Amino acid sequence: METVSGRRSPPRHRVAGGASLAGLLARTARGDQDAFAAAYDQAAPALYGTVLAVIRDPFLAEEVTQEVFLEIWRTAARYDQDRGSALAWMATIAHRRAVDRVRSEQRAADRDRRAATHAVAYDEVAESAEHNLERERVRRCLKWLTELQREAVTLAYYRGRTYREVAALLGIPAGTVSTRMRDGLIRLRDCLGAAR
Amino acid sequence: MTGRAPEPHALIGAYAMDALDRAAAGRFERHLARCGECASELAGLRETTARLSAAAAVPPPARLRGRVLAASGHTAQRRAESRWPSPARGGGRSITVAAALVAAVAVIAVLVVVAIRPAGPAPGGPAAGRRAGLAIAAVLTAPDARMLDVRLRTRGRATVIMSARAAALIFTASGLAALPRARGYELWLVGPGRDRPAGMLPRPRHGMTAPVVAAGLRPGDRLGLTVEPSGGSGRPTSAMLLLVTL
Numbered sequence: 273m274e275t276v277s278g279r280r281s282p283p284r285h286r287v288a289g290g291a292s293l294a295g296l297l298a299r300t301a302r303g304d305q306d307a308f309a310a311a312y313d314q315a316a317p318a319l320y321g322t323v324l325a326v327i328r329d330p331f332l333a334e335e336v337t338q339e340v341f342l343e344i345w346r347t348a349a350r351y352d353q354d355r356g357s358a359l360a361w362m363a364t365i366a367h368r369r370a371v372d373r374v375r376s377e378q379r380a381a382d383r384d385r386r387a388a389t390h391a392v393a394y395d396e397v398a399e400s401a402e403h404n405l406e407r408e409r410v411r412r413c414l415k416w417l418t419e420l421q422r423e424a425v426t427l428a429y430y431r432g433r434t435y436r437e438v439a440a441l442l443g444i445p446a447g448t449v450s451t452r453m454r455d456g457l458i459r460l461r462d463c464l465g466a467a468r
Numbered sequence: 469m470t471g472r473a474p475e476p477h478a479l480i481g482a483y484a485m486d487a488l489d490r491a492a493a494g495r496f497e498r499h500l501a502r503c504g505e506c507a508s509e510l511a512g513l514r515e516t517t518a519r520l521s522a523a524a525a526v527p528p529p530a531r532l533r534g535r536v537l538a539a540s541g542h543t544a545q546r547r548a549e550s551r552w553p554s555p556a557r558g559g560g561r562s563i564t565v566a567a568a569l570v571a572a573v574a575v576i577a578v579l580v581v582v583a584i585r586p587a588g589p590a591p592g593g594p595a596a597g598r599r600a601g602l603a604i605a606a607v608l609t610a611p612d613a614r615m616l617d618v619r620l621r622t623r624g625r626a627t628v629i630m631s632a633r634a635a636a637l638i639f640t641a642s643g644l645a646a647l648p649r650a651r652g653y654e655l656w657l658v659g660p661g662r663d664r665p666a667g668m669l670p671r672p673r674h675g676m677t678a679p680v681v682a683a684g685l686r687p688g689d690r691l692g693l694t695v696e697p698s699g700g701s702g703r704p705t706s707a708m709l710l711l712v713t714l
Contacts, residue, residue, distance in 0.1 A: 303545060309537055320528035322521040328559070334529055338536050345540040355507075360514045363521035371486045410523035428487035429520050435482040436489065454481030454513075461516040 293358035294351070301348035308345055315359060316341075318365040326370035326432040336373050340366045371432040413463035421456030424449050475572035483512035532600065538608045589636065603636060603681040610634045618645065620693070622708050628691060630714050636683040637691065637714070641669065642676045647695060654700055655682055658711065663692065668700050689714055 295315050300309030311438040319340055343365055378402050414422050423442060427433045435453060439446040482488050483496045502507045505603035607613060610631035618626050624644035630637035639655055647653070655666040666682035682691070693710040694701075 285481065301545070305537065305540065309533075312533060312536055316528050316533070317525035318518075318522045320532070321524035321526035324526055330529075331561055334532055335531060337528060338539065341536045342539055342543055345543055346545050349546060356511045356514055357518060359522065360518035364514055367517065367521065368486050385532040385539040404523075404525060406525070410519055410556045425481075425485070425520075428482065428485040429517060430524065433487065434489050435479075435487045435492075438487070450478045450482045452481075453485065453487065454478060457481045457484060457513045457516050460519075461512060464516060464519050468493075 273311070275372060291360075294353050297344075297348050297358050297361075298353075299350045300345065301351070308348075311344070311358075311362075312341060314364050318359065319362060322363060322366050323370040325430045326367065327374055332373070336369055337459075340369050343369070367429070367432075374432045409464060410460075413460050416463050417456050417459055418452075420444070420448075421452045421459065424452040425456040425460065476693075477503065477506070480510060481513060484510060484517055496542075500700055534601075534605050538605055541609055549621075550657055559673040575665045578590065600679075600681055603683065604636045604638055604679060607631045607636050607638050607681070616712060616714075618710060618712055621707075626693070626710060626712075628712060628714075630685065632685065632687070636681055637685060638679045638681055639669075639691070640677060640679045642672075644669075644672060644675075644677065646672075651695055652700070653677075653709075654694055654696040655680060656694065656704055656708075657682060657685065658692045658708075659686055659689040660688055661702055665700060666691070668698070669693075685714070 293311060295316070296307045296311040300311055316337070320333065320337045320434055323336050323340065324330060327333045327336060327346065340362075351358060355361075414426070417425065420442070424435075424438050427438045427441065433441070435449045436446050437455075439449045442449070476496055477614055479488060479492060479496045479499075479628045483500075488496060500510070549712045594675065607629055610633050612633050613631045616628045616630070618628065620626060620641070622645050624641055625642040626639060628637055628639055641653075644653065652671075653669040655669065657664045657666045664684070666684075667680045669680055671677075691710070691712040691714055692704065692708045694704045694708055696705060
């Protein structure tokens with residue numbers, strides 16, 4: 273990651289790789305195993321952590337993370353730099369796979385049991401012993417959301433809940449939840465953008 | 469809780485977080501196809517969810533890296549020009565073999581992890597487990613790795629992945645007949661000389677035996693399996709349940 277010499281911009285946090293991760297994906301698309309290994313090293317903590325948050329079982333999360341990286345390996349040629357960052361592309365694959373896995377495997381009883389503990393989703397991000405700069409930033413910006421926005425966003429993203437499930441958990445109409453999810457993400461985006 | 473169905477555009481946040489059920493996702497995607505600004509709004513929201521992802525970062529178990537890289541070595545990539553292939557359409561034989569190898573790698577990876585899990589002390593301790601893991605990786609990543617799937621004479625199936633270059637093979641089995649405690653399954657390398665013991669199979673868990681690595685493969689060797697006293701025998705004392713030409 274090069275910085276422009278001379279002019280020092282305010283400290284700018286890069287998400288696990290930024291531009292160079294995109295370069296690694298381009299090389300991965302041409303079958304470059306070393307580039308793929310380097311992309312793994314940069315993105316694996318974020319992707320594994322995301323899958324683990326949704327799936328909750330380290331053993332299964334490891335398996336799903338492996339599937340995620342094989343999908344990235346197979347389809348790296350599809351990544352288009354003009355349409356977003358490499359991490360966003362990879363995280364989308366990881367989150368979708370994790371969600372698909374819990375939705376197909378989770379038993380109704382299990383879900384009901386967890387429904388009682390939904391508040392954990394945010395606390396975990398907020399209070400995890402594992403600290404990093406990005407976590408601090410996101411944590412601060414999550415506090416800037418309304419309580420409903422925050423719950424809607426964290427239950428959906430970190431717990432893989434559908435907006436209808438979130439509606440049932442919080443006892444509010446599904447239409448309201450979908451609006452809160454959008455508003456919450458936009459507010460988070462603006463806060464994170466400003467915090468850069 | 470029911471209310472009117474939300475405006476399709478209002479679903480964009482839920483869509484960005486994979487929080488729509490199938491029907492609602494379909495509804496949103498139809499809207500997306502017609503909506504000029506949606507793609508860039510969606511891209512912006514996905515950058516935001518990527519930050520949520522980065523905030524959740526946890527170092528993965530170290531063994532995952534080797535498994536991912538080994539499996540990628542056996543996985544065909546999609547070419548850039550086939551950008552949106554229909555997923556159901558199958559490829560040629562080489563892809564099938566690659567897919568079978570990937571499946572085998574996944575099974576073995578799971579079995580290795582199961583074997584290393586702390587349910588019982590691993591024989592030889594964690595260092596032995598790591599050595600076995602390295603030996604398995606050496607076979608799986610060998611360019612000449614081949615996989616055989618065979619049926620036992622009694623019951624059960626075995627999967628053998630072998631590499632002449634690594635002079636080793638990995639053996640796993642499922643659905644083997646249960647044995648009394650005092651007996652176990654023993655692998656043999658059956659060559660031109662005398663039969664060489666190649667290891668006892670661990671007790672199955674959930675019907676699967678954890679992988680065993682047999683090293684010291686020589687040209688012309690065949691792989692055999694017999695039932696022996698659980699401490700193992702120096703030479704086979706019962707009929708071969710399996711004799712595979714490698």
